[in-house]
Amino acid sequence: MRTLFATLAFGAGVSDIHDSAMDTNRKDIHNSDIPVLCRSCEARHKGMCGVLDSAELVALSRHTRLARHSAGKELAAEGMPVESYANVMRGVVKLTKVLEDGRQQIVGLQFAPDFLGRLFAPDSAVTAEAASDVDLCRLSKSGLERLIAENPKLERRLMEQTLRELDEAREWMVTLGRKTAAEKVASFLYLIATHLDPSADSEQKGRKFILPLTRGDVADFLGLTIETVSRQLSRLRAEKVIAISAVTQVDVPDLERLRKRCG
Amino acid sequence: MRTLFATLAFGAGVSDIHDSAMDTNRKDIHNSDIPVLCRSCEARHKGMCGVLDSAELVALSRHTRLARHSAGKELAAEGMPVESYANVMRGVVKLTKVLEDGRQQIVGLQFAPDFLGRLFAPDSAVTAEAASDVDLCRLSKSGLERLIAENPKLERRLMEQTLRELDEAREWMVTLGRKTAAEKVASFLYLIATHLDPSADSEQKGRKFILPLTRGDVADFLGLTIETVSRQLSRLRAEKVIAISAVTQVDVPDLERLRKRCG
DNA sequence: CGCGGTGTTGATCGTAATCAACGGCTGTGG
DNA sequence: CCACAGCCGTTGATTACGATCAACACCGCG
Helix, strand or coil, X not given: CCCCHXXXXXXXXXXXXXXXXXXXXXXXXXXXXXXXXXXXXXHHCCCHHHHCCHHHHHHHHCCEEEEEECCCCEEECCCCECCEEEEEEECEEEEEEECCCXXXXXXXXXXXXXXXXXXXXXXXXXXXXXXXXXXXXXXXXXXXXXXXXHCHXXXXXXXXXXXXXXXXXXXXXXXXXHCCHHHHHHHHHHHHHHHCCCCCCCCCCCEXXXXXXXXXXXXXXXXXXXXXXXXXXXXXXXXXXXXEEECCEEEECCHHHHHHCCC | CCCXXXXXXXXXXXXXXXXXXXXXXXXXXXXXXXXHHHCCCHHHCCCHHHHCCHHHHHHHHCCEEEEEECCCCEEECCCCECCEEEEEEECEEEEEEECCCCCEEEEEEEECCCEECCCCCCECCCEEEECCCEXXXXXXXXXXXXXXXXXXXXXXXXXXXXXXXXXXXHHHHHHHHHCCHXXXXXXXXXXXXXXXXXXXXXXXXXXXXXXXXXXXXXXXXXXXXXXXXXXXXXXXXXXXXXXXXXXXXXXXXCHHHHHHCCC
């Protein structure tokens, strides 16, 4: 009934993974046993796929396909049924909730290699939207649920990510409830600086990154207005805590100095 | 080495469960197989123990003991190792986080029959404190972790509670980030009215309850000051949305009318 | 060139924080 | 028994932080 995994992993009509990815992990042993799509994927190491052996990866890959979306694409809607799960391979996904009158709050940000989706619930409690251009590894709902039932280690790994997300949500509740606008913006920059660019995790002091969110997104994340976010960014720049070369290009020369602004 | 479970369930030095509890569940079949401490416990139905059969309950009860604490008692400290888990049997436990300068935020409230504790982490990310007088069913760390490893259904149940807590935390992030003081206080009262008193869940419109939190706690939960909470409560009372007979005694004549104030 | 979208900056306003006074309750000790 | 301290909660006066309203700069694009 099913053809070779590779055919499905690159499912018809979906743009192929870029060539450079093919070359990245040549050093891996038994690469030939690992589905092509998985070879460059962070989830295989730090994400949920890290608990799977190559045979299990192959089995899972029969239910996966690469999906690329550009910034702004709605991936799941609040209150709507979810037909598939996904792993974030590249980019940032924002999870939002809205009040009837349109006030919006970002309640979570998912980076590679985070798992995306609410297990064991008929429909999504949040709206998921691509904050930047993203690559997702889509997993069919039934396929993953079957695999979870068979593989306790996988369930455990997902439990651990869920607990981590809960910790992060609670950390953010402190920021939303008790910090000033200045501290909120500093906290946001610190979060991004420490979550993005996971390759360079040495003790290097300075970090440059491209903000994956617009000012409006940042405001929705922090419970502020666009104007206040802009003003606080200007203030941090004036005080040399950050440099802003282009609107989305932020440079943090001293991460520790930024952390001190987080309250 | 171990004596009968009943002896340990009522471990020496711990005050006994009150007599009335003994009579509550006479109608249960095979009550004689169920540990005495479990007979009146909500966790056995809606909580994590709902997935255990009576033999498993007995096995678990060898690692449990009833612990009573009065309001204000610190049950776990942020950043400190946790030596045991617990189920809330009665009362309310608040989970808090603090900033260096003392600003405090409540990041979660646990009601019966919630599970208490952070699995798979060496130490607690939050401070847990009895908000009201509470009864806990303490579970030894190693005992529960062994049981989880053996019982996939139990892990699943705990996963489901964790996911529910994550949903609740995200719901609360909207309240903290985007609601006005008036909406925050209304939302808090609505939360309490719908979470407390789980027995009377009929479509009755009116609800009376004793606030398990002080004004200071409410303020810490909502990211407000005591004064603002007090003013908003006075306003709701003046507008007949609630009645306050004593400081902790709240009466919500029309739950739907309260819900409309939540934004 | 004008246009829409995004971001910055300035002026003003309003909500909630802060500062302050006081009332009610409880427990303690003369 | 009353006096008083200490705590909690309410209410009033004032302040300040961030929202709102407004103008404009910048950029890509038809």
